Amino acid sequence: MARVGLLGRIMLLLLGALSVLVLATVALDRWQRRQEHSPYATRFPRLEQTAGIMTLLRDADAGQRTAILRAVSGEALKAEITDAPLLESGLIREPRLEARLHRMVGDSDGRIRAFTDSDMLRRGVDPAEVEQSDTHWPLGRLATATYDLPDGRTLIVSAFAHHRSLMPWLLGQPLSLWVAVLGAAVAGLVLVGTRHELIPLRRLTEAVSRFDGRAPEAVVTTHGAPEIRRLSRAVQAMQERIAGLIGERSLLIGAISHDLKTFLTRLRLRAEGVSEPERRGRLIADLDGMTALIETSLSFARGTAVEVGRRAVDIADLVAVEVAEHAAQGTPISLSGEDVEDAVVAGDAVALRRVVANLIENAVKFGQSSILVAVRRAGTVCQVVVEDDGPGIPASERSAVFSPYYRIEGSRNRQTGGTGLGLAIARQIAEAHGGSVVAEAASLGGARLVVTLPAIS
Numbered sequence: 473m474a475r476v477g478l479l480g481r482i483m484l485l486l487l488g489a490l491s492v493l494v495l496a497t498v499a500l501d502r503w504q505r506r507q508e509h510s511p512y513a514t515r516f517p518r519l520e521q522t523a524g525i526m527t528l529l530r531d532a533d534a535g536q537r538t539a540i541l542r543a544v545s546g547e548a549l550k551a552e553i554t555d556a557p558l559l560e561s562g563l564i565r566e567p568r569l570e571a572r573l574h575r576m577v578g579d580s581d582g583r584i585r586a587f588t589d590s591d592m593l594r595r596g597v598d599p600a601e602v603e604q605s606d607t608h609w610p611l612g613r614l615a616t617a618t619y620d621l622p623d624g625r626t627l628i629v630s631a632f633a634h635h636r637s638l639m640p641w642l643l644g645q646p647l648s649l650w651v652a653v654l655g656a657a658v659a660g661l662v663l664v665g666t667r668h669e670l671i672p673l674r675r676l677t678e679a680v681s682r683f684d685g686r687a688p689e690a691v692v693t694t695h696g697a698p699e700i701r702r703l704s705r706a707v708q709a710m711q712e713r714i715a716g717l718i719g720e721r722s723l724l725i726g727a728i729s730h731d732l733k734t735f736l737t738r739l740r741l742r743a744e745g746v747s748e749p750e751r752r753g754r755l756i757a758d759l760d761g762m763t764a765l766i767e768t769s770l771s772f773a774r775g776t777a778v779e780v781g782r783r784a785v786d787i788a789d790l791v792a793v794e795v796a797e798h799a800a801q802g803t804p805i806s807l808s809g810e811d812v813e814d815a816v817v818a819g820d821a822v823a824l825r826r827v828v829a830n831l832i833e834n835a836v837k838f839g840q841s842s843i844l845v846a847v848r849r850a851g852t853v854c855q856v857v858v859e860d861d862g863p864g865i866p867a868s869e870r871s872a873v874f875s876p877y878y879r880i881e882g883s884r885n886r887q888t889g890g891t892g893l894g895l896a897i898a899r900q901i902a903e904a905h906g907g908s909v910v911a912e913a914a915s916l917g918g919a920r921l922v923v924t925l926p927a928i929s
Contacts, residue, residue, distance in 0.1 A: 482666050483659070490655035497651045518548065518614050519569065522629045523576030525551050526584070526619045529627055530577075550630045558618050558628055563587035569614050583620035588612035672700045676707060683711055685718045729766075736763050784928055785824055787854050788815040788847045794828045795845050803836055809847035815854045817925040819905040824925075827901045827909070830894040831858040831921045838862035842916060853907075854927045862918035870911035874899045898923070 525544045529551075532540055537553060544551050569586035577584060589612070619627040672693040679689040688711035691704045736759060743755035792810040799805055809815070817824070835843045839860030846857040865873055872878050877892040899909045907925035914920035 483663060486659055486662050490659060494652050494655060518631055519572055519576065521549055522614065522617050522631075523573055525549070525629055526573070526577050526579075526617075526627060529553070530619070530621060534623070548632060550632075552628050552630075553621070553625050554628060555625055557626060558585075558616065560587065563589055563616060564612070566612065566614070569617070573617060577619070579619075585618045586614060587616045589615040591615070669697060669700075672697075672704065676700070676704050680707060680711075683714075685714055688712050688715050732766055733763075736766070783818070783821075784816050785819055785821045786815065787817050787824065787856060787925065788812045790821060790825050791828050791845060791847050791856055794825060794832060798832055798836065798843075803843065804839075804841055805832070805836075805843040805845060807845045807847075812847055812849055814927070815847050815849050816928045817854050817905065817907075818928055819925070823901045824905070827898045827923060828856060828858075830898040831856070831909075831923065834858075834894055834921070835860035835862075835919070839918060844916065849927060852927055852929070853924050855925075856923040857920065859914040859916050859920045860918040861914070861916035864913060864918045865911050867913075873911055874909065895921075 521544075525540075528540055528544070529537055541551050541553065564587060566586045566588045569588070570584055573584045573586055574580065574582075614631050616631070617629045619629075621627055672695065675693065676691050679691040683689045688708060691708050691711070693701060693704050695701075740756065740759050743752060743759060746752040746755060788810050792807060795805055795807040795810075832843070832845065835858050839862045842861045844857075844859040846855075846859075848855050848857070874895045876896045878896075879892050895909070902909045902923055902925065905925055907923065909921060909923050912920040912922060
């Protein structure tokens with residue numbers, strides 16, 4: 473269920489409700505059919521009605537019979553009085569029903585006859601076998617009953633196999649079938665309507681995904697459910713607040729950076745005026761370290777996210793240039809994959825080179841005698857892998873090393889220099905380009921840092 477979207481969840485709920493409705497309708501339909509095909513249950517409404525008609529017409533005056541016949545005839549039974557005897561062709565004598573009618577009417581002279589027919593027979597009974605059988609167990613429902621009235625005429629009561637339908641459009645099909653058809657039609661309409669109602673929500677999701685903290689994305693919609701319209705207005709207001717806060721932060725950082733550099737320049741000029749060489753060197757070294765720390769911290773706080781997609785960057789060439797510069801300084805570093813032709817990503821070349829530089833500088837600090845850099849294209853992504861043969865990064869700290877100012881105790885401590893922001897900045901830039909940076913165990917025994925970026929097809 474965690475992978476099922478909102479539309480899928482709505483459809484599952486709808487289909488579940490419709491399934492319950494169909495099952496309930498089928499069960500009710502079957503129950504009604506059993507009731508119709510089981511005339512020997514606790515109550516016998518047709519027999520009781522037929523017996524009442526016989527008793528009423530037996531005791532009524534001749535002038536009242538016509539009105540009584542019209543009153544008692546309906547959708548289930550039809551009563552008529554004839555002078556001619558009943559034609560029994562197609563009918564099957566039903567002794568049990570006769571006995572019950574005799575008891576209900578209070579007649580013991582044998583003037584009542586009861587019949588069933590092939591439509592009223594119990595399921596699975598062959599009418600031909602019934603004609604040849606002498607058994608007297610109930611075979612079917614009442615189809616026709618006759619009663620010899622005292623004046624010599626014959627009362628004929630006929631029962632209908634099925635009531636006339638109150639809903640002609642059902643065309644004689646079971647109600648459950650039409651409920652299923654109607655449910656499928658309703659489900660289709662709900663699907664179309666729900667997809668239409670979810671369009672503003674999908675657009676809102678796309679706009680929020682594109683928002684990078686700079687200019688707010690237009691997400692306000694004038695149609696859709698009231699909840700979605702309120703949500704879009706709230707998201708629009710939130711984007712404006714975030715963009716405003718980021719703008720204010722940039723102004724504040726710029727002002728702090730300018731003032732700090734001014735004071736640091738003054739302190740350096742004063743330090744250079746110190747006459748003692750040893751003391752002057754220590755002061756200048758401290759000021760240089762402080763300057764590097766402040767610039768790196770301000771760079772991270774300023775945010776290194778860039779507007780990706782501006783131009784294509786050949787990541788293999790970019791890595792080759794950075795590796796060549798370190799090799800020229802005597803760093804034991806080697807590169808593989810520099811000839812990969814399709815290692816092209818979309819983004820800012822300066823920012824991406826900083827990612828590579830930070831990872832190589834990290835390997836230079838902690839590596840002992842060898843650094844391996846590799847570029848490769850894997851499916852839809854490009855990867856840059858930097859390995860060293862240093863002490864490595866414990867598995868429990870491979871996520872924490874990308875946190876700002878985080879340092880591993882032991883071999884990776886302040887004595888190695890640095891601010892603890894190099895990997896954090898690298899991850900920040902990679903994520904701004906839709907990629908990632910992870911730490912793994914290296915084949916050389918040290919750390920293995922892998923940058924993954926979406927490739928241009």
